[in-house]
Amino acid sequence: MEWKLDRTSKKPLYKQIADFIEQGILTGMFSQDSMLPSERILAKELGVNRSTIVSAYDELQSLGIVERKKGSGTRISTDIWGVSHKRIPNWGRYMEDGSFLPNLPFVRRIRTETRKHNIINLSSGELSPSLWPNEQFRTIFTEHPFMEPLGYDHPMGNASLRETISAHVKEYRNINTSSSSMLITSGAQQALHLIVQCLLKPGDAIAIEDPSYFYSLPLLQSAGLKVYYLPVDQHGINPDDVEKLYKKHRIKMIFLNTSHQNPTGASLHPSRQKKILEISSELGIPIVEDDPYSLISFDGEKVSTLKSMDESGNVLYISSLSKIVASGLRIGWVIGPSKVINRLADAKQQVDFGHSIFPQWAADEFLKDPYFDAHISMLRDELKKRRDEIIRSLEVYLDEEVEFIPPKGGIHIWCRVKSAFNESQLLEESMKKGVSFVPGSVFGSGKGYVRFTYGRGETNLIQEGISRFADALKVCTRQ
Ligand SMILES: Cc1ncc(COP(=O)(O)O)c(C=O)c1O
Numbered sequence: 001m002e003w004k005l006d007r008t009s010k011k012p013l014y015k016q017i018a019d020f021i022e023q024g025i026l027t028g029m030f031s032q033d034s035m036l037p038s039e040r041i042l043a044k045e046l047g048v049n050r051s052t053i054v055s056a057y058d059e060l061q062s063l064g065i066v067e068r069k070k071g072s073g074t075r076i077s078t079d080i081w082g083v084s085h086k087r088i089p090n091w092g093r094y095m096e097d098g099s100f101l102p103n104l105p106f107v108r109r110i111r112t113e114t115r116k117h118n119i120i121n122l123s124s125g126e127l128s129p130s131l132w133p134n135e136q137f138r139t140i141f142t143e144h145p146f147m148e149p150l151g152y153d154h155p156m157g158n159a160s161l162r163e164t165i166s167a168h169v170k171e172y173r174n175i176n177t178s179s180s181s182m183l184i185t186s187g188a189q190q191a192l193h194l195i196v197q198c199l200l201k202p203g204d205a206i207a208i209e210d211p212s213y214f215y216s217l218p219l220l221q222s223a224g225l226k227v228y229y230l231p232v233d234q235h236g237i238n239p240d241d242v243e244k245l246y247k248k249h250r251i252k253m254i255f256l257n258t259s260h261q262n263p264t265g266a267s268l269h270p271s272r273q274k275k276i277l278e279i280s281s282e283l284g285i286p287i288v289e290d291d292p293y294s295l296i297s298f299d300g301e302k303v304s305t306l307k308s309m310d311e312s313g314n315v316l317y318i319s320s321l322s323k324i325v326a327s328g329l330r331i332g333w334v335i336g337p338s339k340v341i342n343r344l345a346d347a348k349q350q351v352d353f354g355h356s357i358f359p360q361w362a363a364d365e366f367l368k369d370p371y372f373d374a375h376i377s378m379l380r381d382e383l384k385k386r387r388d389e390i391i392r393s394l395e396v397y398l399d400e401e402v403e404f405i406p407p408k409g410g411i412h413i414w415c416r417v418k419s420a421f422n423e424s425q426l427l428e429e430s431m432k433k434g435v436s437f438v439p440g441s442v443f444g445s446g447k448g449y450v451r452f453t454y455g456r457g458e459t460n461l462i463q464e465g466i467s468r469f470a471d472a473l474k475v476c477t478r479q
Contacts, residue, residue: 003020005017005046005047005048013048013052014052014053014055014056014059015056015059017042017046017048017052017053017056018056018057018059018060021036021056021060021065021066022060022063022065025065025076030076031076032076032077032078033075033076033078034075034076035073035074035075035076036057036066036073036074036075036076038073038074039053039054039057039074055092055093057074058090058092058093059090059093060074061074061090062089062090062093064077065077099222100219100222101218101219101221101222102218103218104216104218104442106423106424106427106438106439106441106442107216107438107442109427110123110427110436110438113431113436114436118434119431119434119435119436120434120435120436120457120461120462120464120465120468121436121453121456121457122435122436122437122452122453122454122456122457122462122465122466122469123436123437123438123451123452123453123456124436124453124456125213125262125323125411125412125453125456126322126323126327126411126453126455126456127323127326127327127379127411127455127456128386128455128456128457128458130458131379131382131383131455132325132326133325133326133366133371133375136366136369136371136375137362137366140362140365140366140369141362144365146361148357148361149357150357152353152354153354153355153357153360154354155345155346155348155349155354156179156180156182156183156184156341156342156345157182157183157184157185157333157345157354157355157360158184158355158357158360158361158364159179160364161184161331161360161361161363161364161367162179162182162184162333163179164364164367164368165179165182165184165333165367166178166179166182168367169317169319169335172295172302173291173294173295173302173305173307173308173319174302174304174305174308175305175307175308175317175335177335180338180341181335181336181337181338181341182333182334182335182341183333183334183341183344183345183348184331184332184333184355184360185320185332185333185334185348185355186330186331186332186352186355187320187322187327187330187331187332188290188292188318188319188320188322188332189217189332190332190348191318191320191332191333191334191344192214192217192219192255192288192290192318193219194334194344194347194348194351195253195288195316195318195334195344196219196220196223196225197223197347198343198344198347199253199286199340199343200223200225200252200253201224202223202224202225203224203225203226204225204226204252204253205225205226205227205228205245205249205250205251205252206220206225206226206227206228206251206252206253206254206255207227207228207229207230207242207245207251207253207254207255208220208227208228208229208230208254208255208444209229209230209231209232209236209237209255209256209257209261210229210230210231210232210443210444210445211232211263211264211414211440211443211444211445211449212232212255212257212261212262212263212443212444213257213261213262213263213290213443214255214257214290215227215442215443215444216442216443216444226249228245228249228251229444230242230245230254232261232264232266233266234264234266234405235266235267235268235269235272236256236258236261236266236267236268236269236272237256237268237272237276238272239272239275239276239279242254242276242279242285243279243283246279246283246285251285252285252286253285253286253287253288254276254280254285254286254287254288255287255288255290256268256276256287256288256289256290256306257290257291257292257293258273258289258290258291258294258305258306259291259293259294259297259303259305259409259410260293260294260296260297260303260407260408260409260410260411260412261293261410262292262293262410262412262443263412263414263438263440263443263449263451264405264412264414265405265406265407265408265409265410265412265413265414266405267303267408267409268306270304273304273306273309274309276306277306277309277310277314277315280314280315281312281314285314286314286315286316287306287314287315287316288315288316288318289305289306289307289315289316289317289318290318290319291305291307291317291318291319292319292320292322292323292324293323293409293410293411294319294409295324295376296323296324296376296379296380296383296409296410296411297380297408297409298380298383298384298387298408298409299408299409300377300380303409305317307335313336313337315336316334316335316336316340317334317335317336318332318333318334318335319332319333320332320333321363321366323410323411323455324376324379325363325366325375329359329362329363330355330359331355331359331360331363380409382459383409383410383411383454383455385459386454386455386457386459386462387406387407387413387454389454389459389462389463390413390452390454390457390462390466391404391406391413392463393462393463393465393466393467394413394415394466396463396466396467397466397467397469397470398415398466398469398470398473400418401417401418401419401470401473401477402415402416402417402418402450403415403416403418404416410455411453411454411455411456412451412452412453412454412455413451413452413454414440414449414450414451415449415450415451415452416448416449417448417449417450417473419477420448420477421448421473421476421477422476423439423440423441423447424439425476426439426450426472426473426476427439429472429475429476430468430469430472432472433468433469433471433472434468435464435465435466435468435469435472437450437451437452437469438450438451438453450469452465452466452469
């Protein structure tokens with residue numbers, strides 16, 4: 001074949017090949033109903049990978065130009081100019097071209113594996129099933145008649161639930177707000193998504209913690225944002241770093257998980273909180289404070305949030321019931337200036353016409369129930385037991401191999417593994433041995449870390465889980 005690929009062109013190679021063949025059919029170079037060269041032969045002839053030819057043939061098939069049958073090769077469609085041929089969309093390409101990115105590969109792998117096998121789950125960022133208040137929900141469902149209208153609810157969320165959450169954040173988080181400054185969302189996750197979509201545009205620079213949960217969300221990249229990092233130490237981020245990033249990149253928004261941070265467990269020190277609020281109002285940069293964990297401090301002390309000190313409306317405060325009641329409820333909220341909340345509510349209405357009444361009603365009843373206090377105390381005690389259990393297990397099985405700072409609340413522990421290891425190999429080996437964890441790179445940190453979620457593990461299985469992980473680590477660091 002005389003024709004050559006243009007390797008300097010911006011047009012992908014598979015597309016050049018597909019266009020060349022399509023052109024060849026139009027000019028009669030390839031006759032109708034004839035066979036095209038096999039993928040292997042054409043790949044060799046053009047000096048490309050076989051996968052490039054597969055993509056080119058996929059493209060032509062999606063246009064109805066060729067027909068492919070397993071085992072009998074690729075032929076030019078017999079009905080290329082007719083009306084009857086069926087076109088098969090090139091789903092692979094559609095899926096690659098969509099602007100919303102898929103989850104990180106490690107995240108997808110862990111999710112499917114933990115569902116499939118009988119694995120001790122130290123990876124999912126949620127409470128273990130034995131900590132969900134199922135019994136209390138059963139009581140609510142039997143004792144409280146459901147009387148709510150079943151039409152589309154208020155765009156900002158159910159009015160009664162918003163009143164209840166306003167009282168809840170006042171009592172437990174020292175935040176003064178009102179129901180007109182709050183939007184109910186499908187977990188904290190949807191609140192983050194709405195903020196990114198409504199308040200930022202492609203090319204905007206934002207700052208997130210490193211390591212951080214936000215890093216694990218391709219939604220920031222999907223929105224075309226430039227992401228810069230604020231290193232986290234045991235007291236959270238350093239305010240000076242915010243100023244430096246602002247000077248260099250004109251960051252437009254800061255995303256912080258201020259208490260018992262995922263994954264490090266660190267809480268932002270009060271002196272740093274104050275400084276960060278000062279910087280935020282000096283520079284006019286809004287802060288998105290994501291706070292799913294502040295209620296589960298083991299010493300039971302109220303943790304002060306940035307929002308509780310925010311006098312000028314610089315902070316958008318996000319929280320949810322996922323880590324303190326149950327993740328499957330999908331109840332979250334965002335609190336902020338009412339014009340911003342209205343903008344987010346308008347977007348939420350376009351996306352899903354507002355939140356379903358059933359979880360909102362159940363959440364409202366649960367939060368108003370005097371049992372809520374007892375539930376939170378129980379949760380703190382149980383999570384502390386799990387924290388102690390995982391620390392004991394790490395000391396027994398991995399004393400020489402890992403180091404960590406004991407978390408004072410939350411559900412995660414962040415461990416540095418002292419020897420070098422390959423993350424994929426360790427994950428596969430661990431899952432083979434029946435335990436899951438999350439590799440550190442998911443949270444953006446350099447390799448060499450792992451996150452265990454003790455809150456998801458049942459107390460009697462944590463020790464076994466860490467012992468299996470230790471066996472897997474031995475295999476991976478032996479070389
Ligand atoms: C810091 C942080 N923010 C937000 C979320 C999302 O939680 P949800 O959407 O279930 O409220 C998580 C979940 O792990 C998290 O750790």
